[in-house]
Amino acid sequence: MMRSGKIVLLTGYGSLLPPNSSTKDHEIRQAVRRIPEIEAGGLVVSTKLRRMDRLAQMTMAASTTALRSANLSLDGQVALRTGVVFNTWFGPMQTTEAYITSIVEQGQKLTPASLYPLTVPNASTGLVTMELKALGPNLTISGSSAVRLAVDAIRQDLATVMLAGGSDELTPTVVDSFKSCGLIPADEKAAARGFALAEGAIVLVLEEACYAERRRAPAIAEIVECASGNSLPYTGAPFDFRADYIARTMRCVLERAEVGACDIGAFVSGDNGAPGLAAVEREALIKVFGEALPEMRYPKCEIGELAGASGSGVVLQAALTASELAPNTRSGRRNRRPYLLANCYELCGDITTVLLRPPSHSE
Amino acid sequence: MHETNTLVALAKARTPVVVTGLGVACAIGLSVPEFTSNLFSGKSGIGSVEGFSTDPYDCKQAGEVRGVGPPRGMESERDRTVWLACKAADEAVQDSGLSFTENLGARTAVVIGTSVASVFAFFKWKKARAKSESKGVFGSPPYLSPARVAGILCERFGVSGGSMTAVTACSAGASAIAMATDLIRLDRADVVIACAADPLSEVSFSGFSGLSSLSMTVSRPFDQRRSGVLLGEGGGAIILEGEHHARTRRARIYAAVAGYGLSNDAHHPTQPDPAAGGAIRSIRSALADAGVDASEMNYINAHGTSTKYNDLMELTAVRQIYGPSVGHIPISSIKPMIGHTLGAAGMIEAAATVLALYHRQLPPTLNFECPIEGYEYDFVPTSRPVEEANIMSSHSFAFGGNAACIIFTKHRAEGERAK
Numbered sequence: 001m002m003r004s005g006k007i008v009l010l011t012g013y014g015s016l017l018p019p020n021s022s023t024k025d026h027e028i029r030q031a032v033r034r035i036p037e038i039e040a041g042g043l044v045v046s047t048k049l050r051r052m053d054r055l056a057q058m059t060m061a062a063s064t065t066a067l068r069s070a071n072l073s074l075d076g077q078v079a080l081r082t083g084v085v086f087n088t089w090f091g092p093m094q095t096t097e098a099y100i101t102s103i104v105e106q107g108q109k110l111t112p113a114s115l116y117p118l119t120v121p122n123a124s125t126g127l128v129t130m131e132l133k134a135l136g137p138n139l140t141i142s143g144s145s146a147v148r149l150a151v152d153a154i155r156q157d158l159a160t161v162m163l164a165g166g167s168d169e170l171t172p173t174v175v176d177s178f179k180s181c182g183l184i185p186a187d188e189k190a191a192a193r194g195f196a197l198a199e200g201a202i203v204l205v206l207e208e209a210c211y212a213e214r215r216r217a218p219a220i221a222e223i224v225e226c227a228s229g230n231s232l233p234y235t236g237a238p239f240d241f242r243a244d245y246i247a248r249t250m251r252c253v254l255e256r257a258e259v260g261a262c263d264i265g266a267f268v269s270g271d272n273g274a275p276g277l278a279a280v281e282r283e284a285l286i287k288v289f290g291e292a293l294p295e296m297r298y299p300k301c302e303i304g305e306l307a308g309a310s311g312s313g314v315v316l317q318a319a320l321t322a323s324e325l326a327p328n329t330r331s332g333r334r335n336r337r338p339y340l341l342a343n344c345y346e347l348c349g350d351i352t353t354v355l356l357r358p359p360s361h362s363e
Numbered sequence: 364m365h366e367t368n369t370l371v372a373l374a375k376a377r378t379p380v381v382v383t384g385l386g387v388a389c390a391i392g393l394s395v396p397e398f399t400s401n402l403f404s405g406k407s408g409i410g411s412v413e414g415f416s417t418d419p420y421d422c423k424q425a426g427e428v429r430g431v432g433p434p435r436g437m438e439s440e441r442d443r444t445v446w447l448a449c450k451a452a453d454e455a456v457q458d459s460g461l462s463f464t465e466n467l468g469a470r471t472a473v474v475i476g477t478s479v480a481s482v483f484a485f486f487k488w489k490k491a492r493a494k495s496e497s498k499g500v501f502g503s504p505p506y507l508s509p510a511r512v513a514g515i516l517c518e519r520f521g522v523s524g525g526s527m528t529a530v531t532a533c534s535a536g537a538s539a540i541a542m543a544t545d546l547i548r549l550d551r552a553d554v555v556i557a558c559a560a561d562p563l564s565e566v567s568f569s570g571f572s573g574l575s576s577l578s579m580t581v582s583r584p585f586d587q588r589r590s591g592v593l594l595g596e597g598g599g600a601i602i603l604e605g606e607h608h609a610r611t612r613r614a615r616i617y618a619a620v621a622g623y624g625l626s627n628d629a630h631h632p633t634q635p636d637p638a639a640g641g642a643i644r645s646i647r648s649a650l651a652d653a654g655v656d657a658s659e660m661n662y663i664n665a666h667g668t669s670t671k672y673n674d675l676m677e678l679t680a681v682r683q684i685y686g687p688s689v690g691h692i693p694i695s696s697i698k699p700m701i702g703h704t705l706g707a708a709g710m711i712e713a714a715a716t717v718l719a720l721y722h723r724q725l726p727p728t729l730n731f732e733c734p735i736e737g738y739e740y741d742f743v744p745t746s747r748p749v750e751e752a753n754i755m756s757s758h759s760f761a762f763g764g765n766a767a768c769i770i771f772t773k774h775r776a777e778g779e780r781a782k
Contacts, residue, residue: 080644089508091530096492099568100486104493108419108569116570117633117762119511120478121530125765128626135644138627139538140767142510142528152545156377158648173485179509180500227551228472228525238504243526245523250471289436347505350526 007209008227009359011217012070014062016167017200021303028306032175032188033198035255051093059086059167062201063128066163070217074132074161083136083159084129086203087146087166088308089347091121094171103243109211124167134163144344145310146351148226150206153186160211165203166308181238183274194273198304202312202357204319219359224339225257231349238347239274243283246351250288250341253353261288265325265337266295268318270345272305277345286321294337300344311344315354322358337345377548378715381774382509382617383609383713384459384602386451389701390426390595394454399718402748405659405727407700409582409593414564422577424701425563426595434519440736443485443562447598447707448512449519452558455600456520460614461554463521470554472525473516476535476559478706478761480509483564488712518557524552533666534560534707536599537767541623543603551742560598561711567705568594574633576670582703583730584667584696585674585742592668595702599710618717621754621772623655627764635676640666641766642680642758649768650684655754657685660692662725662755664716667696668703677758678738695743699729709759713769720771723752 018033038057039104052060067073074082096119102111117123122140129138139149150162168174175197178184183195212219229249233239254261267285271278286291299317300306304311318340325338344352384695385395390408392398408426419425433440434449450564463471488501513526525546529538536559543555561567571577571594578591601670609616628641628647635642650657666677682689700746704711727746734742752773759767 016486027564041652088530089504089510090507093507096482096485096730099570100482100489102487103569104489108573111569111573113570113573113575115411116566116573119482119566119570120532120762121480122532122761122763122765123632126627126632130631132630133629135626135629137625138531139542139625139649140530140763140765141542143513144529145525149542149545152549156545157547158652164373173501174504174507175677177502177504181503183504230473230514230517230523230526232518232523233520236503236505248523290729310554312651314549346510346525347508348510349517350510350514 001163003077006327008151008154008206008223009209009212009219010221010223011064011207011212011219012072012205013203013316014065014069015200015202016058016061017303018198023204025043029196031184031190031192031196032170033196034101034170035199052127053118055092055167056127056170058169058201059124060128060204062130062167063132063163066203066205071203074134078161079133080135081160082134083138084125084134084163085139085141085146085149086125087141087143087311088121090174092118092123093174094159095119095268097171097173108178139310144346144350145228146311147223147310147315147354148228148352151223151226154206154208161205161207163203164206165201165312167201168199168307168309170197170199196273196304198306200306200309202309202316204312204316221322221356222359224355224357226352226354227252227256228239228352230351234349238270239345240335241277241280241345241349243280243287246281246284246343247287249351249353253355257355259355263337264294264341265340266297266321266340268299268314268321268340268342269299269360270343272300273360311352314342318354318356322356323357373392378500378550379606380544380547380603380620381609382601382620382717383604383614384455385617385717386453386455386600387711387714388431388447388450388459389597389704389711390428391700393430395458401655402697402715402726404726405483405746406728407525407704407729412507414563415715420568420570420572421579427563428596430605444560445515447562448516448558448560451560451598451600452516452556455602456556459602466618468522470524471522471552472546473513473522473556474539475513475528476539476706476710477509477512477530477536478532478562479564480512481507482566483562486564486566496510506726513533518616531765532761532763533705534709534761534765534767535706536752537713537769538625539710540601540713540769541625541767544620544623547603552581555603555607556600558600559707559780561596561704563596563708578669581730582669582699584665584669584698584728585735586731587733587735589669589671589674592670593702593724595704597701597704597707597711599707599714601710616774617721618771619774620715621655621770622649624648624652626766628766629764633762635673635760637676638681639676639680641764642667642677642760643683646680646684646768649756649770653770655770658686658688659754660756661751661753662719662749663692663694664712664757664761665694665696666758666760667698667728669698673760690740693725693741693743695728697726713757714757716755717771720752720755720773723749725749
């Protein structure tokens, strides 16, 4: 095990989600939840927005809000030491479909050449990086590991600040793919029964604790450790997991951090309502915690499955919950179960578990 | 903001990473022996495109892979990305001599690099749909996601230590190697199957054609008469392993991964930064990560696309980093032989770099004749043996501004290192 001793704090976040995302009222919780209009105008100069497609605008809006929330501007040395890791399951689908449709229907000569560079999966990360001038390590991934990769970059001193997050947009092709496997009903305006599909972007600002403290940044939570794994067999079903593999990833985090299951005060579930996932997750929890489960949170049951933004969404929910587990400074007693675990499940058996706790300097 | 002591402590604590298996499927070979032989004899795999009609395009050539089909045990698989990935990964795993027991499988991860991925099949489906007016659905969500390839490889080899997918366009293969290296360095895995694949898609062909980036003649990187890139396709796989793990099982070690650097030039979605900011930062980070001085570099496997601006940008970076010694460093690009394989390029070219180090032989820059004025460097017009084969690097740059550099070093036995 290699721990560098660098503490990683979450100091800001930004999100762009469909309206009523926090509702628990299932009557208005539609099976497919879109963002009607991207409100990035107040955050980004309009001329810059024009050269961004919808996915990039969503990612940009969340990133700009996140930096504001962290009270951080990327100038000089900070820009050189700021990296980006964004996750997307499907990439810029709207632009890709428009480009492909144009080639198929009108031919290459009548297809705008400027569309093609926006179809590559890292296009939105690139455009956001360009606008923010974040010059450190830069990755676009398709999977659950964005927060882990960001933490590893800071721990290895490759960056001081990392923007970690993800985004995805819903197009008819994406929605149809979820309909085809029965995860959402044919009438997408129907109320969701369990699984709901949403689009959006969530970006977290992670930074090295010494730097955050030096600039008096407001810390929301400490990311203590992360681990990734994958479930077998891979059957081709979108969310087919086995409890053993989920439990193993969770145990791996606890072992690396040398934290006991009994220290976990809350668990933020990655369950998105897909058939069977709740039962599998519960089986995994029992393997790790026994029958005395920690307090449970289910953010995806409210927000829906956010695809590329879902992993950072679960970690964000855990970070916000961490403040509730903060030490009781009025009485002077320490919270005896100060840690939280958050699980992220993504397509094709991909699992990441993140261990958090309230920021230590707030104690 | 930079703490040198921390860096030194980190370098000492992390697990050294070595290469113990290779697999390649590209236009000049469906196996490593075939690829090696053609790589060092300067054979071109460029030919007329057969995968789709090039009638709408001025360019008619690419580096296609002939003779690859659905993988063993997956005869109904239709995605060419999966075919190429499995072909390369099967060979690399076999080459490494590893067999994945339950315990080793739990400590083994798969990291994929791809750019085209599902778009290849999606385009074909759209075309078929336009003809038949069928209202069928493309597929379930995994078919739309590049992560599907990683899921398939995990299942194929029985590994469960994590599945990750880098989608940084033309640097995806190099990004995958960087991500894989960290998994081992940070003791998150003992073994990683790093694999990258991209098929030749009409979508990319049309895109590069529309941007006037395709050559009508040949690919000739770093040549004054260079006129554009030729596309290719392929799969590459590298088995990375913790040095101790590899030594314990007496594995053949091709090379060590000494360091990597990732950055972004934050300049323009397609045009490279003329000042080469991203490239310089990635190379500099890689040298620092590897603990290597620029003067020690023995060979650079360049991104070398043969486009006007990208080649100039890369040479600007190289000159800036290596200073006066750049004239003594052999630099070559293998893209004239295999085409630009996009997301697979970083992995296949890294494999070529490892083979150059292992065999002490430099791959040539095919078709190179006249240097660009002011950049009269050693571009290795024909393959040749190399006297010093200790430290070699591979560059990758991409749309979206991504820049990556991977540094490989000759692996030394423990006693040899102590001396």
